[in-house]
Amino acid sequence: MAELKKNFSLRKKAEKDEVKTEEPKKTWWVQIRLFPIWLRIIIVIALVVLAAVLGAMVGFGVIGDGEPADALKWETWQHIFDIMSGK
Numbered sequence: 001m002a003e004l005k006k007n008f009s010l011r012k013k014a015e016k017d018e019v020k021t022e023e024p025k026k027t028w029w030v031q032i033r034l035f036p037i038w039l040r041i042i043i044v045i046a047l048v049v050l051a052a053v054l055g056a057m058v059g060f061g062v063i064g065d066g067e068p069a070d071a072l073k074w075e076t077w078q079h080i081f082d083i084m085s086g087k
Contacts, residue, residue: 035043053072060076061068070076 056071057068060066060071
């Protein structure tokens with residue numbers, strides 16, 4: 001019985017030693033964003049607007065046989081809106 005208690009106490013001591021020698025849990029890497037989310041949204045909106053303007057210029061100038069700079073004039077868009085509304 002004394003030997004059983006001795007083995008139990010040695011096992012308990014070994015478990016305590018194992019707990020102490022465990023490596024601490026690794027923490028996850030925290031990524032710091034280079035650009036904040038609000039700046040990303042503004043950049044995406046600006047790129048969409050730029051693509052729309054360039055698309056209108058290419059469509060009006062190359063496909064439509066007009067002057068690409070005319071796609072940026074308000075009179076051109078007013079004419080398109082008048083056609084769409086039936087005036």
